[in-house]
């Protein structure tokens with residue numbers, strides 16, 4: 001009899017695991033691929049793509065879609081909503097046009113509401129307690145040009161007081177109409193920010209903005225801090241050490257600061273860098289988890305029990321990362337050798353038609369960089385840098401090049417008479433010189449990152465446009481070079 005009761009008891013526990021469950025961030029993390037909006041594959045989607053997606057959402061009765069107004073250049077800005085709860089929550093993304101990570105996550109989130117799975121109970125509860133409003137892509141004109149500012153190059157997050165521009169007016173009008181208890185202000189930050197003075201990139205950073213210069217904490221700001229503590233605890237399971245917070249200097253012209261002043265607990269979430277995630281797809285997933293964690297905390301008032309002191313112990317953003325850091329090299333100057341570290345960053349740029357991105361690698365700094373870190377690092381004590389060589393290509397067919405052989409030879413540039421196709425960057429790992437254009441071969445501070453790395457009169461590494469190649473290995477390079485033309 002006793003064992004039967006135990007068996008029934010165990011069965012009930014088992015049911016608890018397989019029946020529709022409530023919030024569990026690990027489970028959510030695992031099932032994320034089923035919600036991911038597969039149409040958005042990289043961060044370069046535009047307002048036209050958004051229009052298309054929203055048209056599809058309109059067909060779905062769960063999510064309500066209305067127009068919130070038009071941007072300076074006349075692009076539609078949407079307000080979507082779901083839920084029937086008494087507590088309003090507002091989320092907006094991409095008020096800076098080139099910060100699209102959270103917009104991608106919002107579309108994953110729209111799919112999440114439509115799903116029918118283990119999270120049914122969770123969804124039901126959230127939507128019963130909250131009414132959630134979304135403005136994805138508040139700055140569609142900036143998004144169109146992949147730039148931070150709006151069509152007139154105004155930083156909208158400095159227009160919260162004057163409210164001169166339509167995008168700012170829309171956001172303020174929506175807030176005043178809804179008077180949300182909580183809001184999420186979703187941005188991207190410099191991918192080279194670190195969590196405090198550690199070598200960890202700040203993959204997600206938070207801020208509970210101040211509402212005055214004294215940085216006082218009232219209930220509205222205090223609740224923001226507590227919510228962030230909940231977000232930190234959940235995210236820390238997936239990216240320990242990679243979470244930070246922004247400095248809380250009061251910015252009277254910013255929206256977060258003003259919304260807190262008006263009574264809306266506004267969380268700033270900044271999507272930062274993660275190694276080898278240039279398209280921000282992993283950070284997108286972390287946004288999805290963060291937002292649902294936040295909604296769960298608000299709906300169930302979990303933030304109320306959070307320890308506000310934990311907010312203060314989140315490390316502050318620092319700026320200590322290079323894309324590539326080469327330590328302890330020697331450089332020759334007037335026949336004397338000097339020890340230097342070299343910090344290289346690869347700036348992402350877009351082709352004129354914005355269909356492709358490529359990189360421009362520069363020597364950001366050199367000298368003693370011992371306090372810094374790199375996404376990639378090499379200790380090259382005993383190695384010396386020398387200029388890259390120019391390879392004269394007698395034929396015009398780049399496909400016939402033996403890439404490995406030329407890399408091993410210490411070449412960084414290929415000189416051609418002309419190119420048969422009009423390109424903005426070189427799709428092979430070498431820089432191209434056209435029409436006898438002048439190039440600086442000697443590596444220099446602030447110059448392009450092209451040089452070779454030698455030991456015992458042999459080339460060991462070849463750095464071209466900021467990418468490093470170990471010439472002893474078989475190289476299957478997909479990286480790009482630059483084109484120097486007259």
Ligand SMILES: [Zn+2]
Pocket residue numbers: 095096099187188
């Ligand atoms: Zn921003």
